[in-house]
Amino acid sequence: MPHRPALTPLVESLPATVPFVGPEAQERSRGRPFRARIGANENGFGPSPRVAAAIAEAAPESWKYCDPENHDLRAALAAQLGVGMENIVVDGGIDILLGVTVRQYVEPGAAVVTSLGAYPTFNYHVAGFGGRLVTVPYDGGDRESLDGLVDAVKREGAPLVYLSNPDNPMGTWWEADDVVRFIDALPETTMLVLDEAYGETAPASALPPLDVTRPNVLRMRTFSKAYALAGLRCGYAIGERETIRAFEKVRNHFGMSRLAQVAALAALHDQAHLADIVTRVAACRDRIAGIAAENGLVALPSATNFVAIDCGGDGDFALKAMEALVADGIFVRKPMAPGLDRCIRVSVGPEAEIALFAEALPPALAAARGG
């Protein structure tokens, strides 16, 4: 005889897990703070001072709920993107939008296609709604395999497929023409989540033109990366109007932070800061690649705010190098999937932190070699 409420069989079957352990948890376990926080693809260059000022100004108004329609932000985004407000849904980050999308299109047992080693939080949501994850290895260990994804979608009759472009965790990208061919090759009944979280730091040639006539493509973007507002939680999806309207059926209408709405709008209005950030991100990618080269390692080309460094050995070697860096107070992460796991992943940040990484890398590699 049970003496407690029963979780649904699906939820009961899930592990109590977290897609990523946060740096704060690592710091608590280490007993001291990291010296450099360049592991979570955050943007240590920080948000526009005008954004911080807008937040400070709006803080006393935090007693008000958000506008559940996100009207002003959607209007500004629509004007910037040249689409209609009805083509945009705003929510508290791409993570939430991914969860809602899975919930909308995936029945328990249905196949969902992604790349082996791609964004874990997407996989978390697929498991959470009972989807059956089908993974496709990266192409040559570096880029998501567009052909492989299409083949898997068709073979499995998948209602949903995920592609990040530029890619996380490798930083690589496909050109827009390739992405358009990929979209054209997908069945019209398969929804594509095209995660463009790193779109602003990518070459313009990597982003296909927006086409809001296609019901089966959701382009997802965020204020977490180039706009440096990861902690505020604001992302959006762009799509065909009926596809976007379906989010109204299940989204948490009053879930947005009012300060996130205010901050995102202010960020959007400071395109000079964004341009400056993009320049600094590109320079920092080069700096990180240079550090890799100084150590005889190869940095993968990156269109994101991080760089994957091929440590020149196997996954075990790269893991040891990462662990040595972390032990030395440098917070970095690494991909874990076979083929990708030869790399560590270093986020851009202020030069002071990158210099600490440059200093810590040679002994970390030595430790990995000797260990």
Place this chain on the structure above:
Amino acid sequence: MPHRPALTPLVESLPATVPFVGPEAQERSRGRPFRARIGANENGFGPSPRVAAAIAEAAPESWKYCDPENHDLRAALAAQLGVGMENIVVDGGIDILLGVTVRQYVEPGAAVVTSLGAYPTFNYHVAGFGGRLVTVPYDGGDRESLDGLVDAVKREGAPLVYLSNPDNPMGTWWEADDVVRFIDALPETTMLVLDEAYGETAPASALPPLDVTRPNVLRMRTFSKAYALAGLRCGYAIGERETIRAFEKVRNHFGMSRLAQVAALAALHDQAHLADIVTRVAACRDRIAGIAAENGLVALPSATNFVAIDCGGDGDFALKAMEALVADGIFVRKPMAPGLDRCIRVSVGPEAEIALFAEALPPALAAARGG
């Protein structure tokens, strides 16, 4: 032959709806702002100045993701409440916690019990996960019926039941002894969501002692009401450790706003401001009741930050009075369920706004009588 991805049958069956239309949407449709914003049970007295200062100070750090474990806030709450950190889960408001709870315990078709006219967002989540809502009329039109809820739970074999105490939308409450008897009468296999969003403004005698040994009770609280941080999105649930741990299976770990974490912690540390707010809320409830009496109407006793005023007629009459107020720039709402719908609901707020309400009520009642 379909030419677009199919929503799951459940999601397809849902309306594209919103539990509440926000005041901003009403203002856009009116073409001018409200003169008084006293309709959404917000707390117009506002957050502590120390909270606003903490937000302003932390704003430039918004490039960092939140601590997904909500460690510091949970530690502070645990210390305040005399429970363990493992007895607390924090998320972006009670709305999210309600959704996650429904998802955890409700299979499609399962009965979920609530009161007819109680919190619409809970009902929205029940529908969203395919639950079958079973409603119990309020007791005498004023209080949720504890006996009626227990009877319905047993009759329907419901895995989940919802009770708000103090109640929204009526503002009434049960004493702790009654609530404990209600809990004792529930099957151990039925999860109770005890929504205590208005707990801080209630008499202490309305809140049962915390008992984190019971696996089937989730006490939900928020920083939206007494702490006046509705726009920041921070709520928490208190429960038995395994019940709390199950949230890790499905919650959005990086979904919290970092500023919400900072603000909630600062709010918790300013108990003097909370005490001041509670005093002002109580005085404003009396003021609103006095305005009702001046107009020959009866205000229901309230333990919340709002007052339900019985307009002395039927639902149609109260609706007309509310519409006249709204047309006059006074944002208020009203319950719509039979029995409750004789009332309008007025939130507390600064005297300037309450005075506008006092001025607008007599002509609104006259319009309702003449209309």
